[in-house]
Amino acid sequence: NAGVTQTPKFQVLKTGQSMTLQCAQDMNHNSMYWYRQDPGMGLRLIYYSASEGTTDKGEVPNGYNVSRLNKREFSLRLESAAPSQTSVYFCASSPVWTANSPLHFGNGTRLTVT
Amino acid sequence: GIQVEQSPPDLILQEGANSTLRCNFSDSVNNLQWFHQNPWGQLINLFYIPSGTKQNGRLSATTVATERYSLLYISSSQTTDSGVYFCAVGLYNNNDMRFGAGTRLTVKP
Numbered sequence: 001n002a003g004v005t006q007t008p009k010f011q012v013l014k015t016g017q018s019m020t021l022q023c024a025q026d027m028n029h030n031s032m033y034w035y036r037q038d039p040g041m042g043l044r045l046i047y048y049s050a051s052e053g054t055t056d057k058g059e060v061p062n063g064y065n066v067s068r069l070n071k072r073e074f075s076l077r078l079e080s081a082a083p084s085q086t087s088v089y090f091c092a093s094s095p096v097w098t099a100n101s102p103l104h105f106g107n108g109t110r111l112t113v114t
Numbered sequence: 115g116i117q118v119e120q121s122p123p124d125l126i127l128q129e130g131a132n133s134t135l136r137c138n139f140s141d142s143v144n145n146l147q148w149f150h151q152n153p154w155g156q157l158i159n160l161f162y163i164p165s166g167t168k169q170n171g172r173l174s175a176t177t178v179a180t181e182r183y184s185l186l187y188i189s190s191s192q193t194t195d196s197g198v199y200f201c202a203v204g205l206y207n208n209n210d211m212r213f214g215a216g217t218r219l220t221v222k223p
Contacts, residue, residue, distance in 0.1 A: 041215060042200055042202075042216055043202075043213040044213070045210060045211070050208075090157065092157075098207055099164070100162050101209060102147070103147070103159055103209065107154075107155060107156055
């Protein structure tokens with residue numbers, strides 16, 4: 001049982017390049033999330049998908065797009081990468097969107113934009 | 115938006131010692147969770163505790179919602195407890211939460 005799987009683990013981009021971060025979960029969870037983690041700032045929610053077929057903006061959505069491809073997969077796209085998007089990106093899932101529904105995190109993608 | 119402050123920012127302990135981590139928040143919350151990020155970067159959900167007290171082995175947590183703070187207790191600390199502990203809070207009954215900056219715990223053998 002893999003849980004939440006993110007690819008790639010590491011990525012270096014030049015300013016202006018685009019890329020897609022992939023996330024898949026095998027726990028049959030309804031809700032999925034993308035966070036970014038910057039030094040000294042904890043995690044910030046970029047986008048979430050409360051259920052298959054829906055996506056919504058979180059705290060820091062600018063510069064990102066998402067796709068809930070199916071119940072298992074939730075991808076994050078950077079259309080034109082900027083140095084400010086250098087960060088560690090975490091995908092998470094939870095059984096449902098309600099509060100008492102623990103988040104299960106992937107191992108993260110470390111992205112550097114030069 | 116809601117503010118979340120965690121203290122202390124850094125904590126160094128000898129193995130076997132006890133510790134208390136604090137999370138203060140600026141508004142009434144319906145959702146409060148504690149997470150542990152180990153030195154390899156993995157994030158583990160420890161507690162969902164918008165009010166009251168819960169215990170899980172050597173870890174326990176207490177949230178006093180009326181006074182807007184939560185405490186995470188670690189007893190008889192072990193080196194595997196090292197890492198960063200995050201508190202996350204939410205205003206509504208969903209998982210749109212705001213994270214604190216974390217407390218970095220180092221347990222020395």
